[in-house]
Amino acid sequence: MSTVVMTSGFKIVSSEELTKIRNEGSAPEVDTSSLFHDDIAPWAISSSREADEILSAIDKQGFSEACQEYGVQKSQAFPCTFWVKVAGTVAAVDTSSRVGKIKLSSGDKNVEILIGPVIPDTALRDGYPEIDYSDFGNQDAFANLSEALNREAISLVDEVEEITPGDRVSAVGAFSTWGGVEDTLQIVPVELNRVNAE
Amino acid sequence: MKMTSMQLLNRFASTATLSAMVAVAGVGSAQAQGDVDLSDDGEKGNIAILVNSLDNPYYSAEATAAEARAEELGYAASTFSHNEDLNRQRDLITSVVGQGVDGIVLDNADSSASVAAVRYATERDVPVVLINREIPEDGIAIAQLTHNNNQAASQVAQAFIEKVGESGKYVELTCNLADNNCVARSNAYHRILDQYPDLEMVARQDAGGELVKARQSMQSILQSHPDIVGVIAGNGPVALGAISALESAGMDDVTVVGIDGSNDERDAVLDGQLYATSMLQAQELARQGVNQLHQYLETGETGESERQLFRSILITEDNAESVNNFEYKDN
Structure with a gap:
């Protein structure tokens, strides 16, 4: 196989080579657990609004104005992130995909709390105003931070006693959007509680 | 109707040939002699735009948009291709700096190895805005704009x-x-x-x-x-x-x-x-690069963070009609 590759003018990239390439460059050391628990979560909990209030503002004021008043958008490169409080009865816990979700019966919109093990979202990083791409200087380090913050969110979910349909839960989290909400509000949690477990 | 594999290759070959002709017309003659001539001075001065191969539609769109924006702002703009060749990039920068260019918009030939070339210009008071590719050092270029x-x-x-x-x-x-x-x-x-x-x-x-x-x-x-x-x-x-x-x-x-x-x-x-x-968004990135160079030349600062990301837009069959030459028109 390698002979074919050499004579064809392209090259195979071994896993070792790619790992070396990936590890080039430096990035600031960040204690993501502390960042998540000591900075982002308290700030988000105090800054968050009821989801219905945000959705109503988007409907009435338009997306741009609502984003300016209630959201965080660091530049045109990022979606607008809103920090919301949601509460409702669990309609389903969907783990059929690795993008697991708790689906809530709550208001007009479908609300889904992302629980992992995959969270394909950068809302926690992009919605916290103190985190700036300029402080990182390379895109991989910036992306790694987002992934690490999502792992903290998954750990937070894992610490909650098993949630099943019919439970009542409340959560605070971030949802990001480029232009409003269609059918479903997906949030990445920084706080999750079973209300009826207390 | 779907294109066949040969149609795909033929179309690519046509694009490459056309782009190569553009490169020869706009760049090749001066570079072949080892020299580079800037355009006549514009009302605001002269900007050099250096990109990779103009055979590639991305770089061609980037260069065209940067040049158009520079001219709108009153600059004479000259576009050069370094073809991802570090030596050529160095020669081009040395030459345009020597001819008194006011600023450079650069899509560099190699992220790490281009630091010295950028520093060469800035140490001679020629500001450089990087577009598309960043360099691993801060404080040399006045702005580094890249796609997310x-x-x-x-x-x-x-x-x-x-x-x-x-x-x-x-x-x-x-x-x-x-x-x-x-x-x-x-x-x-x-x-x-x-x-x-x-x-x-x-x-x-x-x-x-x-x-x-x-x-x-x-x-x-x-x-x-x-x-x-x-x-x-x-x-x-x-x-x-x-x-x-x-x-x-x-x-x-x-x-x-x-x-x-x-x-x-x-x-x-x-x-x-x-x-x-x-x-x-190649065209928008390039225009913003020129805008920030202009702002710097006018005021001494860009007013923005050095490193800036630009959004890219997911294209599927639902919105592909909105794409034209690395520009998205959402009608």
């Missing part, structure tokens, strides 16, 4: 999973691992896909960002792995090369995704050959 490659690849990876599901064998063809943007894209792909243990990458090759190499790579990979469900490509030409090889092999049920968003990719999406791509 992680966002681009992440959204394409998610679209890929939505199409192929969470299991199956796939291939990665990277664009050019000497380019940090390509490395960032590959990393971002894997940041998503590697979280799905039943998605198995059976082969990865660096296709150098080129259609023909990608086609060759794909053809050889298919001999060993005829049962793949998808291909993730590091850029547009590589995706089109993979499609060409799959077409030749009669495999039209393999999902191919890429990143760039050229008109060729747009057409392949509309033809159903390319499932998704992410369009880089």
